[in-house]
Amino acid sequence: MNTQVRVRFAPSPTGGLHIGGVRTVLFNYLFAKKHKGAFVLRIEDTDQSRFVAGAEEYIFQCLAWCGLNPDESVLQPGEHAPYRQSERKAIYWQYAQQLIAQGHAYYAFDTPEELGKMREQHKSEQNPTPQYNHSLRKHMRNSLTMSEQEVAAALTNNTPFVIRLKVPQNKLLALQDMIRGEVTFDTNLVDDKVLLKADGMPTYHLAVVVDDYLMKISHAFRGEEWLPSAPIHLLLWEYLGWLDAMPQWAHLPLILKPDGHGKLSKRDGDRLGFPVFAMNWEDPKTKELNKGFKEIGFLPEAFINMLALLGWNDGSGQELFSLDELIQQFDICRVHKGGAKFDYEKAKWFNHQYIQKLEPSDLLAAVSPFIPSAFHGETKLMERVLPLIKDRLTLLSDIWEQSHFFFTNPEKIDTEAIQSKWDEAKKAFYVSLINAFEQMITWNEAAIEATFNEVVAHHGIKKGDVMLPFRIMLVGGKFGPGVFAIADLITKENCIKRIQNALQQL
RNA sequence: GCCGCGUUGGUCAAUCGGUUUAAGACGCCACCCUUUCACGGUGGAAUGACGGGUUCGACUCCCGUACGCGGUACCA
Numbered sequence: 001m002n003t004q005v006r007v008r009f010a011p012s013p014t015g016g017l018h019i020g021g022v023r024t025v026l027f028n029y030l031f032a033k034k035h036k037g038a039f040v041l042r043i044e045d046t047d048q049s050r051f052v053a054g055a056e057e058y059i060f061q062c063l064a065w066c067g068l069n070p071d072e073s074v075l076q077p078g079e080h081a082p083y084r085q086s087e088r089k090a091i092y093w094q095y096a097q098q099l100i101a102q103g104h105a106y107y108a109f110d111t112p113e114e115l116g117k118m119r120e121q122h123k124s125e126q127n128p129t130p131q132y133n134h135s136l137r138k139h140m141r142n143s144l145t146m147s148e149q150e151v152a153a154a155l156t157n158n159t160p161f162v163i164r165l166k167v168p169q170n171k172l173l174a175l176q177d178m179i180r181g182e183v184t185f186d187t188n189l190v191d192d193k194v195l196l197k198a199d200g201m202p203t204y205h206l207a208v209v210v211d212d213y214l215m216k217i218s219h220a221f222r223g224e225e226w227l228p229s230a231p232i233h234l235l236l237w238e239y240l241g242w243l244d245a246m247p248q249w250a251h252l253p254l255i256l257k258p259d260g261h262g263k264l265s266k267r268d269g270d271r272l273g274f275p276v277f278a279m280n281w282e283d284p285k286t287k288e289l290n291k292g293f294k295e296i297g298f299l300p301e302a303f304i305n306m307l308a309l310l311g312w313n314d315g316s317g318q319e320l321f322s323l324d325e326l327i328q329q330f331d332i333c334r335v336h337k338g339g340a341k342f343d344y345e346k347a348k349w350f351n352h353q354y355i356q357k358l359e360p361s362d363l364l365a366a367v368s369p370f371i372p373s374a375f376h377g378e379t380k381l382m383e384r385v386l387p388l389i390k391d392r393l394t395l396l397s398d399i400w401e402q403s404h405f406f407f408t409n410p411e412k413i414d415t416e417a418i419q420s421k422w423d424e425a426k427k428a429f430y431v432s433l434i435n436a437f438e439q440m441i442t443w444n445e446a447a448i449e450a451t452f453n454e455v456v457a458h459h460g461i462k463k464g465d466v467m468l469p470f471r472i473m474l475v476g477g478k479f480g481p482g483v484f485a486i487a488d489l490i491t492k493e494n495c496i497k498r499i500q501n502a503l504q505q506l
Numbered sequence: 507g508c509c510g511c512g513u514u515g516g517u518c519a520a521u522c523g524g525u526u527u528a529a530g531a532c533g534c535c536a537c538c539c540u541u542u543c544a545c546g547g548u549g550g551a552a553u554g555a556c557g558g559g560u561u562c563g564a565c566u567c568c569c570g571u572a573c574g575c576g577g578u579a580c581c582a
Binding site: 201341350472482 | 507508509510511512513516517518519520521522529530531532533540541542543544545546574575576577578579580581582
């Protein structure tokens, strides 16, 4: 029995890190931390044909951004190194041999073409995808149907082969799932899965069992899509003689697309306009760029909080949790069975909440990557601007849209909105306003409004009629915080300049 | 096709057989606040797939049906 809690996340480095993956990491991480255990990151790179340059480094970067760093990994090897499966090739071979010796696995020499032919031949309406199973294996080229000599000869001739699991007949297998309870499978319905591929690499099935055992994994969490292959793993744990050490399983529900059904894919993100990867991912081959939550303006804490609540809650109604609170409250048994549709609106709400909670200095730091570099020197001004526009930020990247007019004169002003009610009286008002502003010694919000009021009174004009044009002159349109606060921050000179500018255009 | 897993409002969801006329949040709508737009506040519409059981009592347990999803690769 494993006494120490050890969990693992085992991504295959083939592309961007999907939010479903991040949530699996998160649940692993929370469980490990809650039980003072270890969180292991194992790289599942057994399919060389799918190798993607940079994908492994990218995964580490994503985890670091999320604040979910592993305790053991290729970067921080523990006593169970190596942590890359491609480097553990010899280990799998050894266990595959053991299985063969025990009669629980066999060599199969069928070529891909022969396999295709078999499937074609046995295909029917009742059985559209024939499986290499207990009955069909009798008709294939494998060490069960060949003589010992034939097998030996094939092996010495370097005939390509795979090693398959010999799945027993008429057995009922039961899996105790921490989320779903007991799940049972009939072995007659499971096929003789390939354990070791022709290139000598293990498939997921062999690798996951061997590594979970060797790395002393106590609890194994993975996506629901793995549930159908659980009987293979159960069989392997039994045949390898490790049943006592088998981890406790939990199959996590899927994250579904917001519209329709089915699991969320990066296509949905493109289609509906939101990211599905934690960080930007550019495919080195296709050069296709997929947006990440980080780059689109999410705070990692908000991102994590949002994911934690997708399929889990503590029953109290609380929605905002710090990482420490999540560790404290997390309970894998309270994870839902059913999949959850991803809701980008709710995700943004979380981000808005977290932005509001940020300390001014942290907000400034968080927002700076989204400010044009030409304005990076203006931190003093930005410090004064931030409190004014903070509550209008949903994404960190909203910053410039909400604040550019504090730093630079509006390029275009919405003259149309003014034009319809424009007349000589108003024009005269603004000319006086400029004069009055020029006389001002102390320039601050209250003083500006007082002066504004005086000129309004003098002209016998309605304040409401000149407020909106004033705003548009200063910021370019019908948006932004209080006009007098804006006038204050942009300085007297700029304020006057902008009014003059607008007057010329009207 | 077969196997597995699911199914409370548009979405996330509470309820673990009875203090529920089924919480709360997002979104939506209305109003208030705001001489802009947001934020905020108040209120509102909106939910147990269907059919059978079991039980004094079912959203909650069981069975069936429907629907959805996942799997069915020398991919993970």
